[in-house]
Amino acid sequence: MTNRIRVGITGYGNLGRGVEAAIAQSPDMRLVGVFSRRDPAGVQLLDSEVPVYSIDRTEEFTDEIDVMILCGGSKSDLPEQGPYMAGLFNVVDSYDTHASIPEYYASVDQPARESGHVYLLSSGWDPGLFSINRLMGEAILPEGETYTFWGKGLSQGHSDAVRRVPGVKGGVQYTIPSETAIERVRSGQLPQLETRDKHVRECYVVLEEGADANAVRHAIVSMPAYFADYDTTVHFIDEATLKAEHGAMPHGGFVIRSGKTGQDNDQVMEFSLKLGSNPEFTASVLVAYARAVHRLARLGDIGAKTVFDVAPGLLSPKSPAQLRKELL
Amino acid sequence: MTNRIRVGITGYGNLGRGVEAAIAQSPDMRLVGVFSRRDPAGVQLLDSEVPVYSIDRTEEFTDEIDVMILCGGSKSDLPEQGPYMAGLFNVVDSYDTHASIPEYYASVDQPARESGHVYLLSSGWDPGLFSINRLMGEAILPEGETYTFWGKGLSQGHSDAVRRVPGVKGGVQYTIPSETAIERVRSGQLPQLETRDKHVRECYVVLEEGADANAVRHAIVSMPAYFADYDTTVHFIDEATLKAEHGAMPHGGFVIRSGKTGQDNDQVMEFSLKLGSNPEFTASVLVAYARAVHRLARLGDIGAKTVFDVAPGLLSPKSPAQLRKELL
Numbered sequence: 001m002t003n004r005i006r007v008g009i010t011g012y013g014n015l016g017r018g019v020e021a022a023i024a025q026s027p028d029m030r031l032v033g034v035f036s037r038r039d040p041a042g043v044q045l046l047d048s049e050v051p052v053y054s055i056d057r058t059e060e061f062t063d064e065i066d067v068m069i070l071c072g073g074s075k076s077d078l079p080e081q082g083p084y085m086a087g088l089f090n091v092v093d094s095y096d097t098h099a100s101i102p103e104y105y106a107s108v109d110q111p112a113r114e115s116g117h118v119y120l121l122s123s124g125w126d127p128g129l130f131s132i133n134r135l136m137g138e139a140i141l142p143e144g145e146t147y148t149f150w151g152k153g154l155s156q157g158h159s160d161a162v163r164r165v166p167g168v169k170g171g172v173q174y175t176i177p178s179e180t181a182i183e184r185v186r187s188g189q190l191p192q193l194e195t196r197d198k199h200v201r202e203c204y205v206v207l208e209e210g211a212d213a214n215a216v217r218h219a220i221v222s223m224p225a226y227f228a229d230y231d232t233t234v235h236f237i238d239e240a241t242l243k244a245e246h247g248a249m250p251h252g253g254f255v256i257r258s259g260k261t262g263q264d265n266d267q268v269m270e271f272s273l274k275l276g277s278n279p280e281f282t283a284s285v286l287v288a289y290a291r292a293v294h295r296l297a298r299l300g301d302i303g304a305k306t307v308f309d310v311a312p313g314l315l316s317p318k319s320p321a322q323l324r325k326e327l328l
Numbered sequence: 329m330t331n332r333i334r335v336g337i338t339g340y341g342n343l344g345r346g347v348e349a350a351i352a353q354s355p356d357m358r359l360v361g362v363f364s365r366r367d368p369a370g371v372q373l374l375d376s377e378v379p380v381y382s383i384d385r386t387e388e389f390t391d392e393i394d395v396m397i398l399c400g401g402s403k404s405d406l407p408e409q410g411p412y413m414a415g416l417f418n419v420v421d422s423y424d425t426h427a428s429i430p431e432y433y434a435s436v437d438q439p440a441r442e443s444g445h446v447y448l449l450s451s452g453w454d455p456g457l458f459s460i461n462r463l464m465g466e467a468i469l470p471e472g473e474t475y476t477f478w479g480k481g482l483s484q485g486h487s488d489a490v491r492r493v494p495g496v497k498g499g500v501q502y503t504i505p506s507e508t509a510i511e512r513v514r515s516g517q518l519p520q521l522e523t524r525d526k527h528v529r530e531c532y533v534v535l536e537e538g539a540d541a542n543a544v545r546h547a548i549v550s551m552p553a554y555f556a557d558y559d560t561t562v563h564f565i566d567e568a569t570l571k572a573e574h575g576a577m578p579h580g581g582f583v584i585r586s587g588k589t590g591q592d593n594d595q596v597m598e599f600s601l602k603l604g605s606n607p608e609f610t611a612s613v614l615v616a617y618a619r620a621v622h623r624l625a626r627l628g629d630i631g632a633k634t635v636f637d638v639a640p641g642l643l644s645p646k647s648p649a650q651l652r653k654e655l656l
Binding site: 017018021022025026046098101102105122127129131132133134135136138139140141142143186188248261262263265266267268269270271272273274275276277280281283284285288291306307308309310311312313315316317320321323324325327328 | 345346349350353354426429430433450455457459460461462463464466467468469470471514516576589590591593594595596597598599600601602603604605608609611612613616619634635636637638639640641643644645648649651652653655656
């Protein structure tokens with residue numbers, strides 16, 4: 001294919017690696033290069049034929065790249081890189097600090113407009129696919145409630161908290177949606193639920209030699225903010241099991257809209273994800289949106305966009321006529 | 329609100345009544361009138377203040393109606409009304425004969441373009457929301473399989489078939505997704521499944537006085553095309569139970585995309601509906617898309633559209649900034 005969409009990746013951690021893998025599954029796209037803050041010689045890609053460049057050299061590639069996918073973190077990488085890249089490229093990112101989205105939107109919108117590029121921020125699954133389902137739920141069923149549940153997923157912050165407990169050698173924490181809460185929501189009862197009512201926490205812990213299991217368990221389940229308000233279970237395992245069974249990065253969750261129409265009829269819409277790898281799935285979403293961004297840019301659109309602004313058809317490599325015939 | 333979207337309804341059966349109820353839940357919309365083939369004096373609306381007109385008078389209302397929602401059937405009503413209405417109004421319909429969508433699209437696209445209107449065909453949930461999820465599933469997870477399950481839902485055609493069996497006084501048939509098949513799909517096994525593997529059929533039957541229950545059961549479960557290939561269960565009930573418990577029109581189903589990414593990780597996306605009333609839910613979808621059609625028309629867009637062409641944000645009464653702040 002000669003007219004493949006030319007994509008660049010900035011930042012090569014788990015997410016960047018996932019983007020590289022997702023592009024390899026997309027015959028209409030081609031990875032031009034990876035840009036890293038590390039010494040390029042030390043960055044090992046999945047495909048050794050793709051070049052790695054220093055992030056300082058992105059400006060040289062404005063004519064070679066149709067869409068740049070930013071794979072850095074929301075805390076410090078994206079607030080710095082986003083506004084800069086908006087002046088150079090069409091961009092997709094996964095900015096996920098929900099409360100700061102309006103400011104971040106403004107910070108990339110202006111440079112994107114001035115340089116004539118499209119910048120799609122906050123793609124992925126939450127924000128992203130979950131946001132779309134929250135929006136459609138309330139637009140279609142205006143009288144009702146929306147519930148978002150997360151998990152089963154590995155939580156980095158809570159895993160760190162477990163590992164800081166004296167006597168703990170290693171461990172991980174999973175956030176798990178409460179089955180009881182999900183059933184109440186699915187039944188159309190419209191319960192009022194706090195985050196702590198909707199989730200339970202499960203810890204897998206390796207003890208230091210000679211540590212007191214009961215003391216460790218107590219220290220975890222009573223930890224304020226992290227565990228005290230939750231139904232928390234602690235499992236003790238050995239180090240080999242931790243490595244063998246808890247090295248993946250699963251995640252997922254549900255968005256449920258429960259509403260009523262007309263003659264007091266219950267209507268329930270539900271979207272759920274069960275992800276073997278959180279970063280690889282997020283990356284797959286970013287790549288599909290990169291296709292949409294490329295098309296919007298070719299149609300002459302400019303400025304900041306979110307998933308709310310993108311018609312579903314733009315995500316697919318198929319033509320509109322083919323989509324109507326095969327998938328409608 | 330002075331600038332409410334002015335909506336008309338053509339056809340007043342279960343779907344038209346559902347649209348009336350959905351507009352009543354939408355403060356940014358106003359129902360201008362209902363157009364019927366029946367004698368207007370005999371058509372009783374939920375809200376007696378809304379006028380009913382003969383369908384022959386629609387042409388008089390081109391200046392009064394922003395969007396016309398067609399609530400007739402796909403077999404004979406819409407193929408006749410659609411191309412005609414496309415010349416007069418912005419339109420939303422629920423055309424659902426999947427195989428004929430490309431032809432039907434062409435038949436409304438030309439008159440809509442010539443008259444400068446937007447015509448959104450095949451809205452609802454399948455085609456409609458299920459189509460969007462099929463599209464997004466394969467765009468995001470290009471290596472995988474998509475599975476659509478329908479039910480639990482009342483099937484009109486199969487209920488009619490049950491009622492034609494000698495000895496049957498009354499009855500209904502529900503199509504129910506097979507739990508075994510759903511579990512296999514959710515597990516990431518990527519099974520090959522025919523429609524008959526994915527669904528079971530359940531019949532609730534009232535016998536004529538003196539009819540032989542075993543003969544009736546055998547006639548039903550062995551009926552070719554309708555039941556012989558399926559796992560079918562027949563329950564015998566009395567007439568009072570049929571009326572009390574089987575008068576609603578529930579439906580629903582699932583779209584599941586099961587795919588693999590990067591390092592052979594299983595990823596599962598699932599969208600499901602559990603509907604207390606199929607026509608009221610379909611109507612709620614049509615009304616949300618009527619809002620989007622009104623906006624597209626105001627932006628100067630024309631011609632035939634499907635749900636694939638509509639950005640999610642257009643469905644919500646909220647502003648783009650409010651959506652980013654509250655729902656992203």
